[in-house]
Amino acid sequence: MEKSERRQKLLIHARDVFAKRGYHAAKVEDIVTAAGVARGTFYLYFADKRAIFEEIVDRFIAKLAMNIVRVDPYDQARSVADQVSENIRRIVSILLEDRATTKILLADALGVDPAFDRRLHSFYDEVGKLLEQSLRDGQELGIVEIGDAAMYAIMTLGVVKELLYQVILRGWDHPEETIVEEIFTFLRRGYLRVEPSKSRAQKRR
Amino acid sequence: MEKSERRQKLLIHARDVFAKRGYHAAKVEDIVTAAGVARGTFYLYFADKRAIFEEIVDRFIAKLAMNIVRVDPYDQARSVADQVSENIRRIVSILLEDRATTKILLADALGVDPAFDRRLHSFYDEVGKLLEQSLRDGQELGIVEIGDAAMYAIMTLGVVKELLYQVILRGWDHPEETIVEEIFTFLRRGYLRVEPSKSRAQKRR
Amino acid sequence: MEKSERRQKLLIHARDVFAKRGYHAAKVEDIVTAAGVARGTFYLYFADKRAIFEEIVDRFIAKLAMNIVRVDPYDQARSVADQVSENIRRIVSILLEDRATTKILLADALGVDPAFDRRLHSFYDEVGKLLEQSLRDGQELGIVEIGDAAMYAIMTLGVVKELLYQVILRGWDHPEETIVEEIFTFLRRGYLRVEPSKSRAQKRR
Amino acid sequence: MEKSERRQKLLIHARDVFAKRGYHAAKVEDIVTAAGVARGTFYLYFADKRAIFEEIVDRFIAKLAMNIVRVDPYDQARSVADQVSENIRRIVSILLEDRATTKILLADALGVDPAFDRRLHSFYDEVGKLLEQSLRDGQELGIVEIGDAAMYAIMTLGVVKELLYQVILRGWDHPEETIVEEIFTFLRRGYLRVEPSKSRAQKRR
DNA sequence: CATGAATGAGAATTCATTCAT
C-alpha cells in the first residue's frame, strides 16, 4: 500500500468514526481499528487526533468555499436565477455527497476547542461575506429585496444548514433536487401571506 | 444556605461554565469552584456531570416549548400576523434573555452523548411538528403558501437558530425587535425577486 | 493521615525509588506503589514526575548551601583549620545522613533535562564561588597557597564528590570522621613528595 | 560506502548526538538522520541503542586504560615526577581531544542501566587499583606520603574528573598544559597552609 | 545489504466519581 493511500484510508475511517461518535467520543483506538493499522501508524501520518479532524474539516470547507461562485448578473448565458440555484445545487450536492463529513461539520466541529472554533467561524464569515456581497449586487440590480444584506446572508445560511442537518442527522429523506428547489423557492418568496401586524408597529419604541 | 438555594447556585454556575468552555472542557472542578461549594457537594445534588447539563438544557427547552403557542386564526382579538410575530418575539426574547443557556443549546448540546442527542432531536421534532401543524392550518386558510409544511417548519427553525447563533456566539449586535421583524419579513416574502429558472423547471418530475 | 504527611511520604518513597533506579527508570507507578497511594494521588501533590524530583534535589542542595559557612580568619574562638574542617564535616555529614538523596545528586541529577542541568550547574557555581572567595581570603592571610583559587575550588569539589560517590555508590565503607580527616589532610599537603619535573618546565611555551 | 566506514560514521554521529542530548533524550532517529542512513540500517550494525552507546564508552575507556602507565621508580631515563605528570598529561590529552565522548563519560554514562553502571564502576575500579598500586610503590620509595593509598587514588580521580567536567561541560577554558600542571601541583602539596585542628586531633581514635 | 513504514508495548497524565471524616 502506498503512503498516500494509507493516509487516505486513515482519513476516511477517521471521518466515519468522527461522524458516528462525535469528536470527543471518537478514540484514536477506534480509528486505527477501523483502518486496520497499528496505533503508532496513526501518528506517522497525523500529529494528533485534532490534526486529522482538522484536516477532514478543512478539506471539506475548502471544497465548499471553492464551489460558491459569485453571481454575474451580466452573464448572457445564464440567468441570475439559474446562477443562484446552481450555487445552491452545488453546495447541497457536495454536502449530500459526503454525508459523514457534513454531519461532522454541522454537529461536531463546533466546540472541539477554541482555536478550532475560530477557524470554523472564519469559514462561516467568509461564506457570509461572499453571500452578502452577492446580495448587495443583487439589490443594486433590483433582484434582491431592499434590506439588511448581512441579515439575508445569515438567514440563507441558516436555511441551508438546518435543512441539511435534518436530512443527514435525522434521516429526513428528500431528493436532492427537491431540496434545492425548496430552498430557492423559500428565498424567493417566503411563505407567509399576511401583512405585517399593526400592533407590532404600535409597540415600537 | 438552603438546600434548593445551593442547588440553584450550582445550576447557574454550571450554566456559565458550560457556556464558556463547552461541555467537555467544563470540569466539575470549575463548576464547584465557581459555585463556592466542595466537590463532593456537587454529587449530593446531581448524579453526575451529565445530569446537571441535562437539567440546564431540559429546563430551557421546556420553557421554550411552553412559549410556542399554536396560532388561532379565529382569534378575534389578535390577527394571525400578530400571533406569528408574537411567537417569534417570545422565543427570541427567551433566547436572548439567557444568552449563556442559548449558547449551550446552539453550540454545545449536540454531541455530548447519543442519548442526549436523541433528547435534543425530539425537542426539535416537537417544535417542528408544532410549527408544521400551524403552517398546515395556515395553508387551509390561505395565509401560508401551498407547499411542504414540514420543509417550511425546518427552514423557519434554521433561520431562527442561525440568527441567534450569530448574535450570541459571534457578538453580532442587533436590537431584539429588529431581529423579530427581520425574521417575520423574511418568512413573509423571502428576498429573491427573480423567476425560477427554466432549466430547473424542466427537470421537475 | 495529614496532607503534608502524605506529601512527605511521597517525597521519601520517590527519593528511594529515584535512588534505586535513577530518574528515567523510576516510574510514577513505582513511586505510588512504594508510597501505598493511588496513581492519581501523586498528581494531587506534584505536577509531574520532574516536579517531585526537582523538589527532592532542590531541598537537598538548599540544605547543603546553608551549611557551607564562610571561614572567618579573625574568629577568636575557632581556628581557621577548625572552621575549614567543620565545613567539610558538616557537608560530609549531610551527604552521608541521606545517602539516597546524595546518590541522586551525584549520579542521577545530571542529564534529566537541560533546564534541570542549568539549575544544578548554578548550584555548583554557587558552591564554587563561595569556596573560591574563601580561598582568596585565605591567600591574603597566607594560609592558602598562592595560585588559581577557582582551580583550587574545583579540585576541592572534585575530591569531596568523588569520595562520597565511592562511599555511597560503591559501598566503600569508612567512618565519617576518617573521611573528613582524609579530605582535610589531602587539601593541606597533597601526597606527592617529588619536585616538579624539569622536562615539564622545558616544554612550557 | 564500505561496511566498516558506515559503522564508523554511525559511531561518530551517535557520539555527537549522545553528547548533545544525553542517552535518554538521544533518539535513534536523531542518530540515523545525522549519519545519513536509514533507520533499519542502524540495526544492521548495532543490536540496539544501548549497544552503540556501550561501544562508544567502552572504546574510550579502553583507550584511557591503555594510557595509564605504571610508574617505574627505577627508570633511568625519566624521573618519577616526569612519569606521573606524563600520565596526567596523557589522560587529560585524551579527554580533551574527544570532548564529546568525555562529556558522555562524565555526564551521561551513569544511570543508563544497572548493567552498564557496573561496567563503568569496574572501569573506575581498575583505574583506582592501578593508581593505588602505583601510590603504594611510591610510599615504599618515600615519594608518596604515608596514608590510605586507595583514598589518595580516589581523590586523584575526583580532581581529574571535576576539572575536566568544568572545562568541558561548563566551558571553563584553560590550556591543556595549565590543567596538567595545576593537577600535579595540587597533588604535590595541597593548598592549605594550616595545622590540623586540635579538636579534631582529640577525636582521633 | 539498505530502506523506511509499520508496529505495539509502555508511560504519563487527567478528571469524574467516591467515601471517610
Added chain:
DNA sequence: CATGAATGAATTCTCATTCAT
C-alpha cells in the same frame, strides 16, 4: 449534610525495534 482528599479507569502519544520490499 458538607467536605475535599483519594481513587483508578481511561486515553493519548512516544519511540525502540521489526520486517516486507
